[in-house]
Structure formats: structure tokens, C-alpha cells
Amino acid sequence: MLHRSSPGAVGSRPIVLIGPMAVGKSAIGQQLAQQLGVPFIDTDAVIVAGHGSIAGIFAGRGENAFREIEARTVADAVEEAEGTSTVISLGGGAVLDSGTQQLISRCTVVYLECDADTVADRIARNSGRPLLAGDAMGRWTAMFATRRPVYERLADITLDVRHGSISELGGRLEAALRNHAAAKQEVEK
Numbered sequence: 529m530l531h532r533s534s535p536g537a538v539g540s541r542p543i544v545l546i547g548p549m550a551v552g553k554s555a556i557g558q559q560l561a562q563q564l565g566v567p568f569i570d571t572d573a574v575i576v577a578g579h580g581s582i583a584g585i586f587a588g589r590g591e592n593a594f595r596e597i598e599a600r601t602v603a604d605a606v607e608e609a610e611g612t613s614t615v616i617s618l619g620g621g622a623v624l625d626s627g628t629q630q631l632i633s634r635c636t637v638v639y640l641e642c643d644a645d646t647v648a649d650r651i652a653r654n655s656g657r658p659l660l661a662g663d664a665m666g667r668w669t670a671m672f673a674t675r676r677p678v679y680e681r682l683a684d685i686t687l688d689v690r691h692g693s694i695s696e697l698g699g700r701l702e703a704a705l706r707n708h709a710a711a712k713q714e715v716e717k
């Protein structure tokens with residue numbers, strides 16, 4: 529019999545978290561991986577470990593260089609996670625790359641959905657995001673408007689994260705993943 533938190537029950541594809549800056553991809557991803565007892569990869573953290581701070585990469589080499597590093601990092605993470613339910617949290621703009629979009633179609637993609645009110649305090653507390661320099665909320669809102677249709681299109685599961693603690697949202701996401709995996713199994717029977 530499967531334990532309540534057995535990773536088997538959520539399927540055997542990597543679980544990829546997408547969504548706008550500060551929505552909680554890293555925090556909820558880590559929480560979910562802990563609940564499931566599976567590895568966690570945060571692609572922003574992998575980039576920082578290999579290349580230094582994201583602000584430093586943007587300042588020294590430009591956004592295009594960052595996006596190339598990011599696409600390679602995501603590809604490596606998906607390859608490493610193949611056949612497992614490893615949780616992978618992406619950076620907010622990673623899904624704009626068409627190669628990345630194709631790669632994550634082999635994963636269970638979770639879109640964390642929020643609004644500007646949810647992230648306003650978090651963004652005010654953290655000024656290290658290069659794309660939010662200056663009018664941070666104005667920039668966040670404009671980017672979200674352009675990226676939102678991409679997040680929606682790629683999502684297998686959409687989780688509303690406007691309310692709830694990180695651990696509550698981890699629990700709700702685990703339940704949604706179980707429902708999704710069960711529904712897929714039913715279709716494949």
C-alpha cells in the first residue's frame with residue numbers, strides 16, 4: 529500500500545513550478561519536495577551556484593546571456609529529473625524560451641497563480657531582482673500581463689496561491705497532483 533506522502537501517487541514525471549516573480553515557486557517547491565520526500569531543484573539557485581548572482585550576470589553579461597544559461601540549466605534539470613517526481617522550480621521568465629516550453633511538456637507543470645496584492649510586500653522587501661529595478665510593482669504588473677497567457681497555456685495544474693501559508697499551499701498542491709495523476713491514469717486505462 530502506498531504511504532500518504534509516497535511520490536508514486538503523484539506520478540513519475542518531474543513536477544515543474546512556474547509563475548511570476550515572488551509568487552512562491554521556490555518556497556512552495558521546496559515545501560512540496562519535502563512532503564513527497566523527493567529531490568528539489570531551484571534553477572535560479574543552480575545558476576547562482578555556477579555563475580554568481582543573477583543581478584551580477586545581468587549587469588556584466590546582459591539578459592540574453594542570462595537566458596542562455598537559464599535554458600541550459602533548465603534542460604539539465606529536466607534531464608536529471610527524468611522518470612522521477614523531482615520538484616523543479618523555475619525562474620519567472622524561464623518559460624519564455626520555446627525550447628524550455630517543449631522540454632517541460634514532458635513534465636507535470638504547475639502554474640502558481642496570484643495577483644499584485646499577493647506579492648507587493650514581498651517585492652518591497654527584496655530589491656535584488658534586476659528586472660524589477662525602479663518602479664518594481666509597475667514592472668511586475670506589466671511583465672505579468674505579457675507572461676500570464678504563457679503560464680496559463682503551459683499549465684497542467686493551476687494553484688491559486690493568494691491565500692494560505694507555504695505549508696498549507698504545499699498540502700493543497702500535493703492533493704491537486706494526486707487528483708491529476710489519478711485522472712490521467714483513468715484516461716489511460
Ligand SMILES: Nc1ncnc2c1ncn2[C@@H]1O[C@H](COP(=O)(O)OP(=O)(O)OP(=O)(O)O)[C@@H](O)[C@H]1O
Pocket residue numbers: 547548549550551552553554555556572617618619620650657689691692693694697
Ligand atoms: N504563501 C506564502 N506565505 C508567506 N510568504 C510566502 C508565501 N509564498 C512565498 N512567500 C515568501 O515570499 C518570498 C518570495 O517567494 P519565492 O522566493 O518562493 O518566490 P519565487 O516565485 O521563487 O520568486 P522568483 O521568481 O524571484 O524566484 C519568500 O520570502 C517566501 O518565503
Ligand SMILES: O=C(O)C1=C[C@@H](O)[C@@H](O)[C@H](O)C1
Pocket residue numbers: 548549572582618619620621622657658659
Ligand atoms: O521573471 C524573470 O524574468 C526573472 C525571475 C527570477 O526568478 C530570476 O530568474 C531573474 O531575476 C529573472
Ligand SMILES: [Mg+2]
Pocket residue numbers: 553554555570572617618619
Ligand atoms: Mg524562485
